[in-house]
Structures are given as C-alpha cells and as structure tokens.
Amino acid sequence: MVQQIIVITDGCSNVGLDPVTAAAQAREENIIVNVIGVVDEGDFGLRGTREIEEMAKAGGGLSKIVHSKQLSQTVQMMTRKTVVHTIQQVVNEELQHIIGSTTSLEDLHPNQREKVVDVIEDLEENMLLRVVLLVDASASMKPKINAVEDAVHDLMLSLQAREGKSEVSLFHFPGSKNKNEPAEMDLDWSTEYAIMKRLFYKINMRGATPTGPALLKVIEYMVHKHSDDEIKRLAGMKDVHKKGAMLSDYIV
Amino acid sequence: MTTSYKSTNTTVLHEGFKIQGKWNKKNYEIQRLLGEGTSGKVYLVNYNQNVFAMKIGLDEISLQSEINVIKKINKKLEPDKKIFIDSDDFELNGKIYSFYIMKYIQGLDAKLFLNSNGQQWFHLVGLNILNQLQKLHQMNFIFGDLKIENVIVSEFGKVTLIDYGGVTPKGRSIKQFTEIYDRGYWINGTRKADEAYDIFSFAILCLILTGALSISNLTSEKRSGSYLLKRAKTNPHCKRMIPFLEKALNGTFSSTRCAREEWKKLMYGNGFENSNSIELPWLKPALASSIFVLVVTVYFSFIY
Structure with a gap:
C-alpha cells in the first residue's frame, strides 16, 4: 500500500505547529508528504520556498515549485509526477526486501532485470494507493485556486485509470465553517471522479495559514479513518502477507 | 501516467567514442546524436560495419520497461x-548507463516530411500511421505517446513509430503521454489504455499536421472536444476527413480497424470534387497543378 499526502500551498504558514515537524510525524506513520509549492516571485516567495522544501524533506517526499505565471498545466504535471515518484519509491523499498539491500538493479544480468521490472510495473499499477490532497485555501492563494482545482481533477483522472484501487480524499485549510478547525474535509475516501466537480466553490478565503495543524489533522485521519473497502481489506490482512511471500518466491 | 518532457542530462558522447557492453561484450562506436527523447538520448552507432540506433536511458527502470515492450x-x-x-x-566516469540497440530508420518526423514533400502526402501518411497502430493493437498494446516527433516517415510515406516509452498493455493506465495529445487533458475521456486512446491522439496529430490546431496559446477554457472539432471544421485540409475526426475525437470508433476503414x-472519396471546394484565393492559380499532384497521390496510394 502507498500512502501519501500532497500539500498544495504557497508555503507561508503563520499559525501553530511547524509544518516541518508535522511532516516528519507523517513519515513516522508511513505516510509520504509531497509538496507542490505555488509561489510568487520576490522575498515572500523565497520564504515560502524554504518551508516547502523542508516540509517535503521531512516527509520523505518531493517538493516541486511552480511559479504563478506558468500555473495550471505545471501544477497538474507536478502533481502527477509526485504521485508516480512516491509509488516508485515504495515499490523500490519493497524491491530491496526481495533482491537484498546491497544489490541494485544494475548488478543484475539484463535478462533477470527484465523479470524484476515486469514485477515492479505490476506493483506500480496494482498497489492500493491512498492519497489525501491538502489544499491551502488561505487568502494569498486566491489567484491560484483555479489552477489547483484543475490539478485535482487531472490527478483523479490519472488515478482512476489504474488497474489497482486508488482512494482519494480532499481537505482544505483553514476550515471555513468552524474557525477553530485547522482543516476541513471536502471529500471523504472516494474512488469517484464525478463528485469532485466544482468542489472548491465551498472554499472561503481567510487570512490565517495553519499548515502544521492542518497536516496533523490529515495524518490522524489517514491513520484512523478507513474507507469501507479498506476496513474489509485490513480484516483480510493475513492473506495479503501470504501473497507477499509468494511474490518473493517468484522473483528469487 | 507521467508526462513526456525533455531530458535535462547534458552529457553528449562525441563522434568516435567507443562503448563495450558490460554483459554481452559487443563493441559500438558513436557516430552522432540523433535526438533526445523523453527518457534519454538516441545516437547513431556503428556495429559490425552497419549503422544502428542506440538509446541511452536516464532512468534504469523506465529504460528496462521500454526494452521489455520492444x-x-x-x-x-x-x-x-x-x-x-x-x-x-x-560505465562512464564511475556511473553506469544502460542502453539498448535497435534498427535504425532513416526518415523525417511527420511534420518535416509534409513540409518538404507537400501536404498531398497527408492522407497516405495518416493511413500508414493507422496501419502501424492497428498492428500494435493486435498485439494488445496501446502506443500511448503518439505525437509528431514519434512518427518517422521514410520515402514514399512509409511510417515507423519510435519511442516506446508510452507503450502500455491494454487495460492499464497510459504509461506516458504528452498533454496536448492526451484524451484526459481535453476532458474527453479516461487515461485507460484502449484503442480509442491512440485514435484520439491520432486525431490531434492530424489537427496539428494540417495546421488546424496550434500548440501555442492554448488556455484551459478551450479544453473540450467541441473546440477541437470547431478547429477542424475551419481548416480546408481537414474538410474531407471531418466524419473521421468527429468519431475519433468522440471515441465512437469501436476499433482501430473501423477507424482505418473510415x-x-x-x-478515396471523390478527390476532384474536394479539391475544388478548397476556397482559398491563393490556391486558384495552383489548382491545375494540385489536381495533377492529387492524381499522382492516388496513383502512389494504389501501389503502396
């Protein structure tokens, strides 16, 4: 299973827990944090960039900076790229268990490599994927929110095409209904694309940017709240382990 | 689901550089750089007194995945x-590079070919692309990243598809695509690998080849199948192919075979009638010669 949070922000948090700390906590829970930074040019942007990079580093993921000028298409491309990267990262860890941590792909004879890569691709395509998109909807993000919405739709489209299951959930921060909520859920675990349409109309732009607390809330959600299908899957966990063992035999 | 983009690796191997494969011990000599794809560089190399194409990958896994497909x-x-x-x-400077060797195909990309040989080749080249797609589809693969740069046209309009980085088994998610050719980007369908995905990209390719669609100044408001069709209808070169393009863009062809037949x-429809209906003033003096050319095209088409 691959679990990841994609934070889309301009990186200028100003309330509560340091988002870098929160990201490190996510990593401890086996959740990878990727950050898409949508920044303006200038000093403000520079500060944001630093926070974005450190957050991704602490969360074991990638950070991608997009300047507001080149928005829509690039946010989409970067979002897709981070998802693919995270899947590859997790599959690679799995691979190390199988071929041993001291062996790398290039040590294998091209013929063996062929089989290993076939297995990698199967895993990439079929592994269960859980993605939470956490969108910064504070006032400074206002001019960029349409591009973010396009990117969310685009990502859903890519995830839906996989043979394996992809569950997506969507949050924005700060909360717009309750002022004390660091983040508010827009979409509970879902595999549906249709529900996502025109989602961001609900977002109310406000001043504070509680990135750290929002991230913390999402981590808690990922750890404790599972979709109905996922609950069934967890109940059948033992079978999954058996399958894992078979896979190892197959490769070695 | 990755997007095609140009690689950033700047190392270029110079002419005469010799490479010996680590495992199979074959010797290759670099002639020149042929091009730069999404996932690496392609060189022309000498091996056993013959020329071949060598692709050196940037990423091991994606290169191997391409090799597996090939x-x-x-x-x-x-x-x-x-x-x-x-x-x-x-090995070079302590780093290991993976590569594969393929048959070298001499030719031009589709756009350059039409620019230098004339737009009258468009229909035949299109048919040959569809033939190649159909062959691939019969093997249960979808090409995925179909675009002008990946279509090499040799003499008499013969078509070879290059860059197998996007080739995906049917039913999976498209491995690699270029946004403007992507059905999902135009909000006109999924990114699942099916025959209609390639046919959609083919329609976009036709729009670009005829000049009906230009890659620059595309905004997200314009993203829809109806926008694409509108562009096609205003282009004289697309006119005859409208029924095809409409079905291709809407995904209503049940198979590539049907698309090819259409x-x-x-x-082969009434060529004379159609060439008369192109109402561009600058074309009138050239009409006589264009009819001649059309006859020649049809003649060629029957032979090949």
Missing part, C-alpha cells in the same frame, strides 16, 4: 523485420 513486440515480428538487437550497460473510404 522485446515482446520483436518476438511477434517476421525474422527479417526484427527491430531489437541488444541491451547492455557501460479513413480509407474518405481518402
């Missing part, structure tokens, strides 16, 4: 039509 396709080709030669590694039918 080998699977290769198995199904006639002995004299094999495309795959070898795959191996070499293309062929329209291609």
Whole structure:
C-alpha cells in the first residue's frame, strides 16, 4: 500500500505547529508528504520556498515549485509526477526486501532485470494507493485556486485509470465553517471522479495559514479513518502477507 | 501516467567514442546524436560495419520497461523485420548507463516530411500511421505517446513509430503521454489504455499536421472536444476527413480497424470534387497543378 499526502500551498504558514515537524510525524506513520509549492516571485516567495522544501524533506517526499505565471498545466504535471515518484519509491523499498539491500538493479544480468521490472510495473499499477490532497485555501492563494482545482481533477483522472484501487480524499485549510478547525474535509475516501466537480466553490478565503495543524489533522485521519473497502481489506490482512511471500518466491 | 518532457542530462558522447557492453561484450562506436527523447538520448552507432540506433536511458527502470515492450513486440515480428538487437550497460566516469540497440530508420518526423514533400502526402501518411497502430493493437498494446516527433516517415510515406516509452498493455493506465495529445487533458475521456486512446491522439496529430490546431496559446477554457472539432471544421485540409475526426475525437470508433476503414473510404472519396471546394484565393492559380499532384497521390496510394 502507498500512502501519501500532497500539500498544495504557497508555503507561508503563520499559525501553530511547524509544518516541518508535522511532516516528519507523517513519515513516522508511513505516510509520504509531497509538496507542490505555488509561489510568487520576490522575498515572500523565497520564504515560502524554504518551508516547502523542508516540509517535503521531512516527509520523505518531493517538493516541486511552480511559479504563478506558468500555473495550471505545471501544477497538474507536478502533481502527477509526485504521485508516480512516491509509488516508485515504495515499490523500490519493497524491491530491496526481495533482491537484498546491497544489490541494485544494475548488478543484475539484463535478462533477470527484465523479470524484476515486469514485477515492479505490476506493483506500480496494482498497489492500493491512498492519497489525501491538502489544499491551502488561505487568502494569498486566491489567484491560484483555479489552477489547483484543475490539478485535482487531472490527478483523479490519472488515478482512476489504474488497474489497482486508488482512494482519494480532499481537505482544505483553514476550515471555513468552524474557525477553530485547522482543516476541513471536502471529500471523504472516494474512488469517484464525478463528485469532485466544482468542489472548491465551498472554499472561503481567510487570512490565517495553519499548515502544521492542518497536516496533523490529515495524518490522524489517514491513520484512523478507513474507507469501507479498506476496513474489509485490513480484516483480510493475513492473506495479503501470504501473497507477499509468494511474490518473493517468484522473483528469487 | 507521467508526462513526456525533455531530458535535462547534458552529457553528449562525441563522434568516435567507443562503448563495450558490460554483459554481452559487443563493441559500438558513436557516430552522432540523433535526438533526445523523453527518457534519454538516441545516437547513431556503428556495429559490425552497419549503422544502428542506440538509446541511452536516464532512468534504469523506465529504460528496462521500454526494452521489455520492444522485446515482446520483436518476438511477434517476421525474422527479417526484427527491430531489437541488444541491451547492455557501460560505465562512464564511475556511473553506469544502460542502453539498448535497435534498427535504425532513416526518415523525417511527420511534420518535416509534409513540409518538404507537400501536404498531398497527408492522407497516405495518416493511413500508414493507422496501419502501424492497428498492428500494435493486435498485439494488445496501446502506443500511448503518439505525437509528431514519434512518427518517422521514410520515402514514399512509409511510417515507423519510435519511442516506446508510452507503450502500455491494454487495460492499464497510459504509461506516458504528452498533454496536448492526451484524451484526459481535453476532458474527453479516461487515461485507460484502449484503442480509442491512440485514435484520439491520432486525431490531434492530424489537427496539428494540417495546421488546424496550434500548440501555442492554448488556455484551459478551450479544453473540450467541441473546440477541437470547431478547429477542424475551419481548416480546408481537414474538410474531407471531418466524419473521421468527429468519431475519433468522440471515441465512437469501436476499433482501430473501423477507424482505418473510415479513413480509407474518405481518402478515396471523390478527390476532384474536394479539391475544388478548397476556397482559398491563393490556391486558384495552383489548382491545375494540385489536381495533377492529387492524381499522382492516388496513383502512389494504389501501389503502396
């Protein structure tokens, strides 16, 4: 299973827990944090960039900076790229268990490599994927929110095409209904694309940017709240382990 | 689901550079850089007094994945039509690079070919692309990243598809695509690998080749199938192919075979009537010669 949070922000948090700390906590829970930074040019942007990079580093993921000028298409491309990267990262860890941590792909004879890569691709395509998109909807993000919405739709489209299951959930921060909520859920675990349409109309732009607390809330959600299908899957966990063992035999 | 983009690796191997494969010990000599794809560089190399194409990958896994696809396709080709030669590694400045060797195809990309040989080749080149797609689809693969740069046209409009990085088994998610050719980008369908995905990209390719669609100044408001169709309808070169393009963009062809048949039918339709209906003033003086050219095209088409 691959679990990841994609934070889309301009990186200028100003309330509560340091988002870098929160990201490190996510990593401890086996959740990878990727950050898409949508920044303006200038000093403000520079500060944001630093926070974005450190957050991704602490969360074991990638950070991608997009300047507001080149928005829509690039946010989409970067979002897709981070998802693919995270899947590859997790599959690679799995691979190390199988071929041993001291062996790398290039040590294998091209013929063996062929089989290993076939297995990698199967895993990439079929592994269960859980993605939470956490969108910064504070006032400074206002001019960029349409591009973010396009990117969310685009990502859903890519995830839906996989043979394996992809569950997506969507949050924005700060909360717009309750002022004390660091983040508010827009979409509970879902595999549906249709529900996502025109989602961001609900977002109310406000001043504070509680990135750290929002991230913390999402981590808690990922750890404790599972979709109905996922609950069934967890109940059948033992079978999954058996399958894992078979896979190892197959490769070695 | 990755997007095609230009690689950023700047190392270029110079002419005469010798490479010996680590595993298979074959010797290759670099002639020149042929091009730069999404996932690496392609060189022209000498091996056994013959020329071949060598692709050096940036990422091991994606290169190997490409090799896997090529080998699977290769198995199904006639002995004299094999495309795959070898795959191996070499070391340079302490770093290991993986590469594979393929048959070298001489030609121009589709746009350059039409620019230098004339737009009258468009229908035949289109048919030949569809033929190639149909062959691939029969092997249960979808090409995925179909675009002008990946279509090499040789003499008499013969078509070869290059760059197998996007080739995906049917039913999976498209491995690699270029946004403007992507059905999902135009909000006109999924990113699942099915025959209609390639046919959609093919329609976009036609729009670009005829100049009906330009890659620059595309905004997200314009993203829809109806916008694309509107562009096609205003272009004189697309006119005859409208029934095809409409179905291709809407995904209503049930198979590539059907798409190919429709293309062929329209291609052989009343050519004279159609050439008269192109109402561009600058074309009138050239009309006589264009009819001549059309006759020649049809003649060629029957032969090849």
